[in-house]
Every structure is written in C-alpha cells, then in structure tokens.
Amino acid sequence: MTGRFAPSPTGELHLGNLRTAVVAWLSARADGRPFLVRMEDLDRVQARPEHEAAQLRDMTALGLDWDGDVVRQSERFHLYDAAIDQLAAAGSVYECFCSRREIRNDIEAASSAPHGPPGSYPGTCRDLSISARAERRASGRPPALRLRTDHGIYDFVDRLVGPQSGGVDDFVLRRNDGVPAYNLAVVVDDGLQGITDVVRGDDLLPSTPRHVMLQQMLGIETPSYLHIPLVFGANGERLAKSHGATTLGELRDADISSAAVMSWIGSSLKLAAPGEAVGVGDLVNRFDPAALPKDIAVAPDFVLRPEA
Numbered sequence: 001m002t003g004r005f006a007p008s009p010t011g012e013l014h015l016g017n018l019r020t021a022v023v024a025w026l027s028a029r030a031d032g033r034p035f036l037v038r039m040e041d042l043d044r045v046q047a048r049p050e051h052e053a054a055q056l057r058d059m060t061a062l063g064l065d066w067d068g069d070v071v072r073q074s075e076r077f078h079l080y081d082a083a084i085d086q087l088a089a090a091g092s093v094y095e096c097f098c099s100r101r102e103i104r105n106d107i108e109a110a111s112s113a114p115h116g117p118p119g120s121y122p123g124t125c126r127d128l129s130i131s132a133r134a135e136r137r138a139s140g141r142p143p144a145l146r147l148r149t150d151h152g153i154y155d156f157v158d159r160l161v162g163p164q165s166g167g168v169d170d171f172v173l174r175r176n177d178g179v180p181a182y183n184l185a186v187v188v189d190d191g192l193q194g195i196t197d198v199v200r201g202d203d204l205l206p207s208t209p210r211h212v213m214l215q216q217m218l219g220i221e222t223p224s225y226l227h228i229p230l231v232f233g234a235n236g237e238r239l240a241k242s243h244g245a246t247t248l249g250e251l252r253d254a255d256i257s258s259a260a261v262m263s264w265i266g267s268s269l270k271l272a273a274p275g276e277a278v279g280v281g282d283l284v285n286r287f288d289p290a291a292l293p294k295d296i297a298v299a300p301d302f303v304l305r306p307e308a
Contacts, residue, residue, distance in 0.1 A: 003028030003197040006038040010046035014246040016231035024199035030287040034067040058248040063280040080180035095143035096125040097136040120169030145174040154209040159226040166209035191220035202227035268297045
C-alpha cells in the first residue's frame with residue numbers, strides 16, 4: 001500500500017497545495033505505508049528545477065518526508081510511449097488533427113451533445129478514411145493521439161464523497177508536440193509505482209472516470225481515491241496570488257511561521273482546534289478520511305489581503 005503527492009513544478013506551492021500534500025502524507029503514514037513524491041513536470045515552458053527545489057523545501061518545512069528518490073515525468077517518456085504502443089496494438093489509438101478552436105466550433109455546431117462529459121471531443125477525426133488522414137498529414141499539421149473509447153460510464157468510490165460515476169470521451173494521450181498528456185502519464189506512473197492511495201484536489205474528480213477506464217485497458221489496478229476540497233478566498237474564488245501571501249515564502253516574509261501554517265491546516269481539516277499548536281506528526285493518530293470536511297476551505301486571515 002503506497003501513497004503519493006504529485007505536484008507540477010511550475011511555481012511555489014500555495015496553501016491549498018500544501019494542505020493537499022499534508023492529507024496525502026497523513027493518509028499514508030496513518031497506516032504506516034510508504035509515501036512517494038513525483039514531479040509532474042510535463043509543462044516544458046513553466047516547469048523549472050528551482051520550482052521543484054522550492055516545493056520540496058516547503059514540504060520539508062511542514063514536517064513532511066518521503067520514501068525513495070523523487071520521480072520526474074520528464075524522464076519517463078519511454079514508459080508513456082510503451083503504454084501508447086500497447087493501446088495502439090489493441091486498435092484503441094487514432095490520430096487527431098483538430099485544433100482547439102475547431103473542436104469548440106464542432107461542439108457548438110453539433111445537433112446533439114457529444115458523448116462523455118461537457119466539452120467532450122465530438123469525434124471529428126475518429127473515423128477518418130485513409131485518404132483523409134493522408135491529406136491532413138500532407139498539410140503539415142502534426143496530429144495528436146487520442147484514445148478510442150467506448151463512451152461508457154465508469155464508477156469508483158471516493159473515500160470522502162462516496163460513490164461516483166462519469167462518462168468518458170476520446171481524450172488525448174499524446175499532444176501534437178509529442179508531449180504525453182496528463183491523463184495518460186498519471187495512470188502509467190501510478191501503476192508502475194504501485195500507488196494504491198491517491199489523494200488530490202477535487203478539481204480532478206471529473207477526470208477520474210477517464211483514469212479508471214484507462215487503468216482497465218492497461219491492466220492496472222484502480223487505486224483508492226480521496227479528493228480534497230480546494231481552498232478559496234473570502235470572495236468565493238479559488239486561492240490565487242490576488243488574495244495576498246499564499247506561499248510559505250511569502251508568508252515568511254510577512255512574519256507568518258510554518259508552525260502557524262501547520263496549525264491552520266490542521267484546524268481546516270478538523271484535526272486540530274483553531275489556534276492549536278500542532279505538528280504534522282501530531283495529526284497521524286487523529287486522521288480519519290471519512291471525517292474530513294467536504295466543503296471548501298476558506299483561506300485564513302493572515303493570507304487574505306484587505307479589500308481596497
């Protein structure tokens with residue numbers, strides 16, 4: 001049984017990210033299980049080693065530790081390519097030459113909603129003839145690779161919010177610039193790393209049916225899922241820089257200690273009383289995923305910037 005935290009090193013972790021990391025760590029350590037860290041650094045533009053170093057430093061400042069070396073997705077393209085080859089051998093991959101604008105226009109022009117969740121790919125390139133594909137290749141536009149799905153409904157049980165189900169569409173496996181898509185990489189990595197316990201933000205809840213289906217297609221055991229509500233500002237918007245100091249570095253500059261941050265995280269998870277001085281180790285024996293709050297968390301007063 002293994003848990004993990006898998007941030008994208010495109011900037012410093014804010015309070016919402018750190019709160020999720022704490023829950024992921026507690027979920028593993030409460031049962032004496034390994035906890036891994038994986039850097040999902042597929043963004044070639046924004047992912048930086050200095051961001052990774054800052055994220056690891058901030059996790060350590062909150063008392064989080066991990067087992068083994070940090071894994072980086074940028075070093076694992078060959079594993080994602082092998083998974084695509086496996087799916088292609090089963091006839092489940094096709095080339096897609098559509099731009100985002102073309103997909104949006106096709107969805108708006110369709111007489112009926114496409115299969116899958118809102119905004120799903122309408123299947124424009126799904127059944128192109130050989131000549132049509134050759135014509136598009138000749139135009140010079142590189143194709144993305146999509147998964148040919150059954151447009152079915154896939155079920156899973158979330159440890160916090162209970163039974164869930166959702167439809168799937170023909171989602172992208174590899175972008176037209178050759179970079180593997182998140183939905184593929186996360187499934188392959190969780191499978192190869194033996195991840196059995198996935199804790200992440202509930203903004204990814206709608207993507208989970210895709211992951212369950214892909215796991216079944218690749219012969220990967222579906223892990224348990226726990227999706228944590230996000231942190232919002234008092235204005236009802238997701239936590240962002242506009243709310244003020246949201247990272248450990250910014251808070252340190254404002255004379256807010258890591259201990260104060262940990263105290264807020266503990267109380268926001270209903271694992272500590274408001275203002276109680278706790279370390280992450282103090283919360284291990286208190287952790288109960290079923291008792292975690294299901295509502296959004298509002299950032300503490302020391303983060304929120306007063307309204308002008």
